[in-house]
Amino acid sequence: xxxxxxxxxxxxxxxxxxxxxxxxxxxxxxxxxxxxxxxxxxxxxxxxxxxxxxxxxxxxxxxxxxxxxxxxxxxxxxxxxxxxxxxxxxxxxxxxxxxxxxxxxxxxxxxxxxxxxxxxxxxxxxxxxxxxxxxxxxxxxxxxxxxxxxxxxxxxxxxxxxxxxxxxxxxxxxxxxxxxxxxxxxxxxxxxxxxxxxxxxxxxxxxxxxxxxxxxxxxxxxxxxxxxxxxxxxxxxxxxxxxxxxxxxxxxxxxxxxxxxxxxxxxxxxxxxxxxxxxxxxx
Amino acid sequence: xxxxxxxxxxxxxxxxxxxxxxxxxxxxxxxxxxxxxxxxxxxxxxxxxxxxxxxxxxxxxxxxxxxxxxxxxxxxxxxxxxxxxxxxxxxxxxxxxxxxxxxxxxxxxxxxxxxxxxxxxxxxxxxxxxxxxxxxxxxxxxxxxxxxxxxxxxxxxxxxxxxxxxxxxxxxxxxxxxxxxxxxxxxxxxxxxxxxxxxxxxxxxxxxxxxxxxxxxxxxxxxxxxxxxxxxxxxxxxxxxxxxxxxxxxxxxxxxxxxxxxxxxxxxxxxxxxxxxxxxxxxxxxxxxxxxxxxxxxxxxxxxxxxxxxxxxxxxxxxxxxxxxxxxxxxxxxxxxxxxxxxxxxxxxxxxx
Numbered sequence: 001x002x003x004x005x006x007x008x009x010x011x012x013x014x015x016x017x018x019x020x021x022x023x024x025x026x027x028x029x030x031x032x033x034x035x036x037x038x039x040x041x042x043x044x045x046x047x048x049x050x051x052x053x054x055x056x057x058x059x060x061x062x063x064x065x066x067x068x069x070x071x072x073x074x075x076x077x078x079x080x081x082x083x084x085x086x087x088x089x090x091x092x093x094x095x096x097x098x099x100x101x102x103x104x105x106x107x108x109x110x111x112x113x114x115x116x117x118x119x120x121x122x123x124x125x126x127x128x129x130x131x132x133x134x135x136x137x138x139x140x141x142x143x144x145x146x147x148x149x150x151x152x153x154x155x156x157x158x159x160x161x162x163x164x165x166x167x168x169x170x171x172x173x174x175x176x177x178x179x180x181x182x183x184x185x186x187x188x189x190x191x192x193x194x195x196x197x198x199x200x201x202x203x204x205x206x207x208x209x210x211x212x213x214x215x216x217x218x219x220x221x222x223x224x225x226x227x228x229x230x231x232x233x234x235x236x237x238x239x240x241x242x243x244x245x246x247x248x249x250x251x252x253x254x255x256x257x258x259x260x261x262x263x264x265x266x267x268x269x270x271x272x273x274x275x276x277x278x279x280x281x282x283x
Numbered sequence: 284x285x286x287x288x289x290x291x292x293x294x295x296x297x298x299x300x301x302x303x304x305x306x307x308x309x310x311x312x313x314x315x316x317x318x319x320x321x322x323x324x325x326x327x328x329x330x331x332x333x334x335x336x337x338x339x340x341x342x343x344x345x346x347x348x349x350x351x352x353x354x355x356x357x358x359x360x361x362x363x364x365x366x367x368x369x370x371x372x373x374x375x376x377x378x379x380x381x382x383x384x385x386x387x388x389x390x391x392x393x394x395x396x397x398x399x400x401x402x403x404x405x406x407x408x409x410x411x412x413x414x415x416x417x418x419x420x421x422x423x424x425x426x427x428x429x430x431x432x433x434x435x436x437x438x439x440x441x442x443x444x445x446x447x448x449x450x451x452x453x454x455x456x457x458x459x460x461x462x463x464x465x466x467x468x469x470x471x472x473x474x475x476x477x478x479x480x481x482x483x484x485x486x487x488x489x490x491x492x493x494x495x496x497x498x499x500x501x502x503x504x505x506x507x508x509x510x511x512x513x514x515x516x517x518x519x520x521x522x523x524x525x526x527x528x529x530x531x532x533x534x535x536x537x538x539x540x541x542x543x544x545x546x547x548x549x550x551x552x553x554x555x556x557x558x559x560x561x562x563x564x565x566x567x568x569x570x571x572x573x574x575x576x577x578x579x580x581x582x583x584x585x586x587x588x589x590x591x592x593x594x595x596x597x598x599x600x601x602x603x604x605x606x607x608x609x610x611x612x613x614x615x616x617x618x619x620x621x622x623x624x625x626x627x628x629x630x631x632x633x634x635x636x
Contacts, residue, residue: 034417084601089417090345094556095600097549101593108586215545219428226421255432262429266422270394270414 005131006246012137014242015144018235019199021221022151023192025234028225029168030185033085033092037077037100038221039214041070041193045200046209047107050116059121059205063143066201067194074193078186086185100214107211120205140202147198151191155231164188216258220245223265300564304477308470311463320462324534325574326469330476330527332554332570333563334520337480339552340560341489342516343496345420348427349524349551354543355387356380356525357532358434361446364533373452373533380529381522388521391426392514395419424545431544445539452533469530473567476523480563483519492516553596 024038048069049062056062081099085092120136127133155161166174167181175181199217207213220241228234241261248257311319335349363376395414414422435443452459452468459465483489494502495509502509532538541547558569577588 091600093420095597098593098597102590102597105586105590105593255436259429259432262425266425269418269422
């Protein structure tokens with residue numbers, strides 16, 4: 001393995017993680033909801049694309065349909081469930097834990113607890129600096145990059161993004177300025193769920209699909225949100241986590257990489273770095 | 284006469300849980316076979332739930348990794364009773380299954396709650412060093428996942444396959460295998476822990492713990508040190524969960540990394556939350572009922588059970604914020620003067636956010 005493919009690996013993992021983390025971060029920043037069911041949107045996206053492949057044989061259709069399905073689910077969940085939990089972090093942890101159990105068990109009921117897989121659609125490899133690299137991984141990276149670009153454009157260069165950032169900064173003041181915060185909440189929750197569903201659908205052919213796959217992505221992206229604080233901080237921390245996890249898993253084993261990341265995260269929550277403007281962990 | 288009726292009324296309130304315990308411990312005379320064995324196992328999970336109810340219900344610390352201590356107790360018991368050829372292996376194992384999780388809980392408590400002492404004052408902390416409830420929840424959650432992964436990596440503990448062939452409890456040279464006696468061992472363990480919690484909570488400590496859950500800063504300003512009480516509580520709950528895990532290891536004859544994992548931790552959390560987390564005896568009874576219902580319905584509805592449990596839990600949190608008693612039931616106060624009404628709960632919640 002040369003340095004270049006190693007860097008590509010880190011980047012593609014981090015981009016997928018970032019897609020999950022952006023949705024989480026926006027939900028947390030806006031409504032102070034810690035959504036443990038966000039990993040389940042990721043898992044549902046993967047299952048939706050699996051189902052589309054089974055029915056039509058076309059993964060690209062799955063990649064388009066899966067985020068729509070999870071976004072629809074997110075819309076209804078926000079409308080009926082999460083709006084009750086605004087500004088109650090502890091209750092939101094508990095309720096979303098119940099929700100994640102519920103979603104996971106319904107997936108087990110429909111698809112069974114077994115591990116599923118999808119064949120990668122582009123069965124070719126490229127030679128990059130003397131190393132063989134599968135084409136589909138590069139496509140995943142490109143797609144993730146594209147969606148992230150759209151997301152950041154939406155957040156930083158559009159009217160909606162202005163409303164969103166205003167509501168995150170000072171909700172009451174934003175409302176006084178005539179911004180419909182409830183609508184912003186709803187749209188951003190829906191968008192976040194769609195992003196998680198998209199990342200699940202895109203990454204599905206590269207990993208195994210099983211009902212517990214959400215946790216593996218939820219925990220690191222959470223840590224990124226909690227440590228990073230704002231959107232830019234999240235991006236930095238996600239790439240650090242990606243670097244850490246990939247380098248340790250290539251030198252030792254994937255499990256020890258997860259353990260290290262979790263350990264670092266525990267330390268970071270307990271002793272938050274002063275420079276990175278994290279969320280208020282302390283009363 | 285009035286005094287007498289008052290005494291009877293108050294004693295009913297006081298001794299009602301103990302009456303329930305008496306009935307519960309007489310169960311082997313009515314039940315036998317499969318049901319008795321099932322209830323004996325469920326009792327141990329009930330002890331785990333009680334230990335969580337102690338720290339979450341009383342002190343308001345949401346611990347997402349209570350199963351860590353349970354699994355650690357089970358592994359300590361397994362390793363000690365498999366490794367040592369001593370005559371008192373099972374006794375040593377029980378001691379180990381209490382001591383090792385308690386020590387680990389001490390370390391975790393120290394990590395979470397200990398603050399840098401101010402000049403000249405050990406164990407006195409400034410309010411800004413108190414972690415918020417959500418942070419503690421996230422740290423214990425990560426810790427639970429970490430422990431589960433770590434155990435699957437250690438060959439000495441059987442790795443992902445777990446450890447099997449754990450000997451049963453022994454009295455001298457005799458193996459205890461009668462299901463009645465096993466039930467009584469588990470039942471009395473639960474009863475002893477309940478009594479211990481009862482004594483602690485009905486003394487001054489109960490009040491301090493309640494104060495920690497309601498307004499920690501004010502307690503600090505009154506000169507108490509919350510971190511000391513919280514660490515002590517963690518150690519107690521850790522030992523309690525560890526003993527339950529150790530007993531379960533001898534009765535299932537098998538331990539695996541699942542016992543420390545997130546799945547069990549969240550299930551315990553669900554039991555405690557459905558029971559309303561404050562009342563320890565209610566938590567125990569609810570756990571037994573839910574687990575018995577699960578073992579009865581397992582063949583018929585399978586994974587639909589956990590779905591229903593998750594849904595119930597979610598609705599429970601949404602409709603009726605956890606910590607305000609059972610659905611419509613009044614709380615059974617442990618002592619009348621401690622049963623503070625949660626009138627100003629709302630304002631303190633807003634203040635926390």
